[in-house]
Amino acid sequence: MSNPFEKRATEYLRDDEAFLSVVTPAPLFTFFEPKARDGVLFDRLVVVIGTPGSGKTTIATLLRYQTMLTLQRTTGMENRTELILALSRCGAMRDGEIVVCGCRLPLESEYRDFWELPYPDPVKTGLMHSLLQARAVISWLQSLREDHARTLDEIEIVPKDPSPGRLEQIGGTSGTAAYSRACEVEREIYRIGAALVAPKLDSISRLAVDAYAPFEVIEKLRVHRSGSAAISEYQPLVILDDAHSLHPQQVSELLRWLARREQKASRWVLMRLDSQTPQATLLDSFEDETSEEGEHGPKVAREVTTIWLQRKDDRRTQRTQFRTMARQMADRYLRLMETFNRSGIASLANLLDRPAEPITTARERELSKRLLKVQEDLKIPDSVRKDLEREIAAYFEGAKSEDDNADVRLAMLRILMYRFARRVPQVGLFEAENQEPSRPVSANSGIADGARVQLMHEYSRPYYFGMDVLCDASSENAEIFLQLAGRLVSLCETRIIRSSRPGPSLSASLQHKELRQKAAEMIDEWxxxxxxxxxxxxxxxxxxxxxxxxxxxxxxxxxxxxxxxxxxxxxxxxxxxxxxxxxxxxxxxxxxxxxxxxxxxxxxxxxxxxxxxxxxxxxxxxxxxxxxxxxxxxxxxxxxxxxxx
Incomplete structure (x- = not known):
């Protein structure tokens, strides 16, 4: 099998079971569960904004009815319990049963093409909105048929308002009639958008421009089990993915339309962060930036739940949560690779968490000589040096870090000497023994980190290695993590295949070299x-x-x-x-x-x-x-x- 780290999760979409085997529910717990507790996930428009690779499409796929049905039926899946718990916490499942019928509609170039049609803006917008609604209805009803296990006649539309006019324009309350009407509308509007030459406005079929608003009519989807008195009800959910593909004015019109209170179907819109205005992107002010035309237009700021997939409030918690998620994701991907399975390797962290590598003995002697020169130039007495060495030793006695090699201690000592010299008056050598610095000179984790950074630049000492570093380098972005991890996994796999003597684990120096090289390549590929x-x-x-x-x-x-x-x-x-x-x-x-x-x-x-x-x-x-x-x-x-x- 090819290296799964080199694929995006969305490349597994055609096979729900394969997709579920690698997906992690962490984003649902982090970003969606709090909104579900507030009751604002399914009763209004939800706009999800994130960078490429932040998991937008993965989330949309997970909320599809068909994906949840596969999860429900596949009992042997390792992460099944955790996924069901996440979906339950978000309100998509209840007591192990699906209660939301979700469908994903990617807003690709086909929808943007409607903006180029030679019609008035209200007509272009109306055609696209009707097409989206028709395809959503088709997707909902096809999903509930569960691969033809039940008929459309077993599905019932539960309207918000049973007035005859509203029901007639969506085809009625029976699944068969609603499906037939949606297919007719979809077919007519598709013909308009796909035509090489757009038909004249007065020649467009009435079916394409007549009133059609199932989002305002359908409140629930009800399924009557054949041969049983059991009834299941589902909240319809449409997830419009990649909204940034639309023309900016289309996006504005789409959000304004979906934000209307009359809409009863749940609506989620997913888009990239760069689709926002500079002010919205830089100041996290999406709601303030959404236009509100006129006093009678909908106040979008009050009608929208905005979910940013990059939390700005508690970044320490987010980094910790991402480390956990990335470890789980890496281990699941690793188990998809036969080479590692045969070798009994199930954890990427075990291959990367290696001891630090100090500089060579020759370079350490060179560093010691430099330190003596620094001591001489700064006029640091031997007694002060010994005090600083004791300070460093005391720090390492209580430090969690295992990297307390001599080169780090020497580099820390050099920093403390410079700090001591800066904090005492400039006096003679013998007078300095009795001088006290203006502030205490102490060793801590920050000084140790500074020493390691300086050793990296001066002596090429490895700095970037280990699982936590791999996670932190990914900026809490799953796609970046997979790209970086993929480089290291390929090296490990090659070592296993070649029966390399050191084994599949990667040394700190090799990880450091490969990660920095991969980072430079990724920047060059922007x-x-x-x-x-x-x-x-x-x-x-x-x-x-x-x-x-x-x-x-x-x-x-x-x-x-x-x-x-x-x-x-x-x-x-x-x-x-x-x-x-x-x-x-x-x-x-x-x-x-x-x-x-x-x-x-x-x-x-x-x-x-x-x-x-x-x-x-x-x-x-x-x-x-x-x-x-x-x-x-x-x-x-x-x-x-x-x-x-």
Missing amino acids: RFPERKLVRLIVDGIAAQCIEKALEPTASLEGGPNAFGIPQEQFEKIPSEYPRLADVLKYGVGYNAIHVKQDHGTKHATWCLVELGGIAIMKYGLSFRRGNFLERTSKDLAKLIGNETA
Whole structure:
């Protein structure tokens, strides 16, 4: 079998059982369960926004009726219990039974083509809306037939309002009549959209333009079991995936229409982050940005549940949750590979969590000589050096890290010497023995991290290795994780096939080398809008962060990986630097950079413009969050030559 890490989860969509075997329910628990507890997942429009690879289509596929039916029937699946629990917590299942009939409609180029038709805007919009509704009804009814196990006559439409006019326009309450009507509407509108030359408006069939609003009529779908008195009811759910493929005005009209309170069918719209305006992307203000035309139009901000698949509030929890999810996903994918099954290997972490590798003995001697020179130049007495060495030893006695090699201790000692020298008055050598620093010089995990970063740049000491590093480099994005992991899994598989003497596990140095090389390749392969200018921003931030990280005192410990812009300044970027705002939008939308709002420190509030995980790895920076360089909006704009507000 080919390496499943090199496939996206959506490539398994044709086989529900294969898809379910690799999918993880973590996003449902993290992003959807809280909304379900608030009761706002199925009673109004839900807009799900995320970057490519964040799991939008995976979630849409999991909520399909057919997928849930496969899950319900396949009892031997390893993750079955967890998936059913997640779907139950989100309200799609109850007591192991399906209660939501979901269908996924990908909004590909076919729907955008309707915007090019030579008709008035209301006609173009109405045709697309009718087509979507007809296809949703067809999908719901086909799903409930369960591969022809039951007939359409066993399915009943439960209307919100049983008025004759409403029922007539959808075909009635019987499954057979509603299905027939939906097929007629779908067929007529498809003919219009697919025609090489659009028919004249006055020649369009009345069937295509007559009233057809099943979303406003259908409240429930009821199934009568043949030969039994049992009745099942389902909440209809349509999931419109890839809405960013539409024309921007189509998206606006679609959201406004779906947000109307008259709609009874549940409606979810999934779209990429970069489909939003710069202000919405940078300031998390989707609801404020959605247009509200006139006083009588729907107030979308009150009618929409917005779910961002990148949480900005508790990022530490999100990182921990992603590590758990990624481990589960990696192990499931690994079990799909026969090479690892035959070898009894079921955990990727066991192959990657290797001990740190210190620098060579020769380089360690060189570092020791440099340290003596530093001690001499800074006039650090031997007694002070011994105190600093004891401080480092005390730190490692209580530290969780197992990387306490001599090279790390020497690099930490060098940093502490520079800090000591900076914090005491400049005096003679003998006077320095009695001098106390203005602030205590102490060893901690930040100093250790700074030492390892400096050793990486000076002596090529491996820094990026292990399962947690692989997860953190992925910026909480499943697709990036699979791309990075795929590189390492291929190496492990080759070692098994060749019966390599060291075994399938990868050394720290090999992981470090391969991950940095893969990160550089991924950046070179960026193909999104404004990628050249995004690259200028990434390169500019990285260069200044590296310079700071390599300062002798390691003043920001492991070093910064972000620019910190005063929050008030950042909020004005869309109006003062619109070009910069547009570039930042695409950088955020494709995981090149991340934006952390309202970061409070140094008696001020900042917005952090952070490098994405693969950029951090390419340039050799720390994954530790919170350290930043104080900059202004103008400094950020200078990176792309956009200095004029």
